[in-house]
Amino acid sequence: MSLTHGIFIYDDDDTMLQKMAPFLESGLERGEAAVVVVARRKWELLADALGPAGKKVSHIDCGAFYTRPEDALAGYDLVMRQLLRDGASAVRAFAELPRCEAEEEWSSWIAYEAIVNRALEHHPFWVMCGYDRRELPEALIEGGLQTHQHVLADGWERNAHYRIPERVVAYHAPPPTPLRELRALPVEDGPRAFRERLSAELSKSGVPEYEAGDIVVAAGEVLANAQLHGGERVSVGVGCLGDQFVCEISDDGPGIDDPLAGYVPPRLGTSDGAGLWVARQLTRRLELVPTPGRFSVRLWAAADNGA
Amino acid sequence: VSSLNGAVRAVPVRPGEHACCRFADAGDRERLAIAFVRDGLERGEKVMYYADRDDVARMLTRLEEMDPHLEPALTGGQLEVRPASETYMPAGRFDSDQMLGVVRDEYERALEEGYTGLSMTGEIPVALCEAPGREQLALYEARLERDHESVPADAPPYSILCQYDHGRFAPAILSDVAEAHQVDVSPELAPIGRNGHLAAARDRAHDALRLSGELDYGCAQTVSEVLDAHFHGPLRLDLADLSYVDVAGMRALRGRKGQPVTIASASEAVRRLLELLAWDTDPGIELAEAG
Numbered sequence: 001m002s003l004t005h006g007i008f009i010y011d012d013d014d015t016m017l018q019k020m021a022p023f024l025e026s027g028l029e030r031g032e033a034a035v036v037v038v039a040r041r042k043w044e045l046l047a048d049a050l051g052p053a054g055k056k057v058s059h060i061d062c063g064a065f066y067t068r069p070e071d072a073l074a075g076y077d078l079v080m081r082q083l084l085r086d087g088a089s090a091v092r093a094f095a096e097l098p099r100c101e102a103e104e105e106w107s108s109w110i111a112y113e114a115i116v117n118r119a120l121e122h123h124p125f126w127v128m129c130g131y132d133r134r135e136l137p138e139a140l141i142e143g144g145l146q147t148h149q150h151v152l153a154d155g156w157e158r159n160a161h162y163r164i165p166e167r168v169v170a171y172h173a174p175p176p177t178p179l180r181e182l183r184a185l186p187v188e189d190g191p192r193a194f195r196e197r198l199s200a201e202l203s204k205s206g207v208p209e210y211e212a213g214d215i216v217v218a219a220g221e222v223l224a225n226a227q228l229h230g231g232e233r234v235s236v237g238v239g240c241l242g243d244q245f246v247c248e249i250s251d252d253g254p255g256i257d258d259p260l261a262g263y264v265p266p267r268l269g270t271s272d273g274a275g276l277w278v279a280r281q282l283t284r285r286l287e288l289v290p291t292p293g294r295f296s297v298r299l300w301a302a303a304d305n306g307a
Numbered sequence: 308v309s310s311l312n313g314a315v316r317a318v319p320v321r322p323g324e325h326a327c328c329r330f331a332d333a334g335d336r337e338r339l340a341i342a343f344v345r346d347g348l349e350r351g352e353k354v355m356y357y358a359d360r361d362d363v364a365r366m367l368t369r370l371e372e373m374d375p376h377l378e379p380a381l382t383g384g385q386l387e388v389r390p391a392s393e394t395y396m397p398a399g400r401f402d403s404d405q406m407l408g409v410v411r412d413e414y415e416r417a418l419e420e421g422y423t424g425l426s427m428t429g430e431i432p433v434a435l436c437e438a439p440g441r442e443q444l445a446l447y448e449a450r451l452e453r454d455h456e457s458v459p460a461d462a463p464p465y466s467i468l469c470q471y472d473h474g475r476f477a478p479a480i481l482s483d484v485a486e487a488h489q490v491d492v493s494p495e496l497a498p499i500g501r502n503g504h505l506a507a508a509r510d511r512a513h514d515a516l517r518l519s520g521e522l523d524y525g526c527a528q529t530v531s532e533v534l535d536a537h538f539h540g541p542l543r544l545d546l547a548d549l550s551y552v553d554v555a556g557m558r559a560l561r562g563r564k565g566q567p568v569t570i571a572s573a574s575e576a577v578r579r580l581l582e583l584l585a586w587d588t589d590p591g592i593e594l595a596e597a598g
Contacts (some may be wrong), residue, residue: 081588191525224524
């Protein structure tokens with residue numbers, strides 16, 4: 001069994017309870033684990049409807065879980081790995097995205113829903129994404145229809161609106177931030193010296209220590225990719241744009257043309273692409289920027305530089 | 308945290324341990340010894356260096372060349388350099404009682420002088436290979452190890468790094484000597500130390516390979532080669548002193564064949580990467596609990 005990623009669109013609590021309570025119950029009866037990632041109010045309604053069976057369901061607050069797509073992907077992967085290790089044969093989940101106001105926010109969650117189809121495809125995971133018309137903007141619901149292979153209406157149906165994840169992610173990727181000239185950091189004398197230089201730059205720019213440590217690890221992974229797999233000429237530039245610090249690592253190789261690069265968690269026994277996964281996990285914003293003849297990865301951090 | 312010019316402390320010997328270094332190359336031994344010296348100095352300990360050179364003044368110059376930061380410690384007396392042959396073989400012969408006495412006296416003197424402990428490293432004189440009393444070497448090391456184990460846990464630490472030239476001492480002596488040390492910086496680990504910010508040792512007491520310093524894609528290949536050539540079967544790793552590690556570095560620890568490993572102890576950096584790589588639920592990796 002592998003991933004089943006479905007969408008369930010509704011506009012009142014009764015419909016939600018009528019569909020979701022039996023969905024979770026039948027999983028429990030088969031010995032599967034059950035997880036619910038929704039706001040507290042809906043969890044209380046569901047727990048009430050489930051009765052004693054509700055005690056076997058784990059609830060995770062959706063606001064705390066869906067902080068950003070990178071974290072949610074890692075979160076589901078971890079939940080799955082732990083439940084399977086602890087003996088579950090499969091996992092069912094009912095999950096709802098948090099409310100979001102700004103377009104760039106929902107755009108990133110549409111991309112997230114698309115990535116789920118690849119990132120979690122190997123797990124025996126049946127996740128039902130609830131889209132509550134009362135809470136979500138129409139554009140997000142439309143995006144939801146493009147990113148789930150199955151749709152729950154009267155029964156389960158193949159979703160005709162489903163589009164391949166790479167296209168959806170590419171469409172929703174924000175354009176790269178325009179940059180002025182950056183200061184060059186030498187990279188020829190090895191990764192250790194590079195880390196020292198980058199640490200000094202981060203500290204000079206007022207990037208808080210905990211974030212600076214993460215950026216150093218993330219940049220190390222990106223530089224490793226560039227130097228081990230990229231083109232001949234690798235260069236690094238750093239600088240500040242307002243209150244943002246940026247480190248750009250470029251090479252003249254073919255670059256990465258997979259819009260999902262770094263979003264797919266490493267799987268057992270393989271570590272291909274793990275460097276970019278680590279870099280994305282540790283960076284608040286990571287951009288892949290192809291330009292003619294060069295390919296760049298940009299890592300952003302918050303700088304407390306008085307700007 | 309650290310400074311440039313390669314002066315990263317990658318010391319696979321912890322405070323209060325009795326270790327031997329058996330590298331065949333003098334440069335490899337020297338690099339490790341300097342890191343050990345700096346480590347002791349930074350902890351505020353007295354550091355004694357017994358150099359197997361005719362001319363101690365030249366040894367001082369050499370030390371200062373290798374690490375300019377040692378100069379104030381030499382001037383201020385925190386670091387002392389002595390000729391090894393006069394200490395190990397005062398009358399042209401080696402005597403284990405006499406040498407144990409030296410170690411005890413130096414430890415007492417360090418504490419009297421107000422230091423927080425003693426770090427001591429000696430280049431076992433090559434002349435000792437032929438000198439009378441040489442048969443007592445392994446016995447001396449075994450007694451030193453017992454002496455050392457009897458130091459109460461709350462006493463100021465004394466750490467000892469005994470340097471043996473692998474190419475000069477008889478294999479039988481060396482194997483007895485190695486067995487008498489809790490920590491063995493064995494010859495095949497030398498390549499790992501050559502980039503200066505990573506070092507390895509065998510922790511004999513816990514049957515583990517210890518790595519300390521920074522393990523990145525620049526040195527991952529070397530680590531992988533050493534593991535493939537010299538470590539077969541289940542590997543037990545002590546990574547508590549690995550302050551930095553990247554994906555290529557972690558991958559190297561499983562060798563080319565992705566062998567199962569036990570991580571007996573892990574630093575914060577290692578732990579974080581294990582989680583990010585999903586190795587914390589990998590059945591091929593046994594991870595000892597935190598703390």
